[in-house]
Amino acid sequence: MRKIYYLASCDTCRKIIKSLPSNANLEFHDIRQNPITxxxxxxMHxxxxxxxxxxxxxxQLYKEKGLKNITLTEEDYKNYILEHYTFLSRPVVILENEIFIGNSQPNILKLQKALSNE
Known part of the structure; x- marks a missing residue:
């Protein structure tokens, strides 16, 4: 599986996608248009x-729902991610059996390196 879960309306996701090699051959999955199953x-887990x-x-919903003031379990995290797409850290890229989560600079550099070594 070679897939990127992203949000088409997210400037950061678009910027990261543009930075990837053109031959990355990823399947794109917009989580707003097509929620994750x-x-x-x-x-991913x-x-x-x-x-x-x-x-x-x-x-934003994390703050709005006051979730930072309570202790969440793994099951809570799972349910919130399934409830609303904004709870998924973006982008998530899966390259076979390797996963890259989020938009931190070190993570994106590791992703770019993995794609360029193919």
């Missing part, structure tokens, strides 16, 4: 080791 999220790693604490 339980199976897709469980596969299997690769990442936790739902918390996939969860965006930068999402």
């Amino acid at each position: 339980v199976e897709e999220l469980e596969f 299997q690769l990442s080791g936790s739902y918390e790693a996939l969860f965006s604490k930068k999402a």
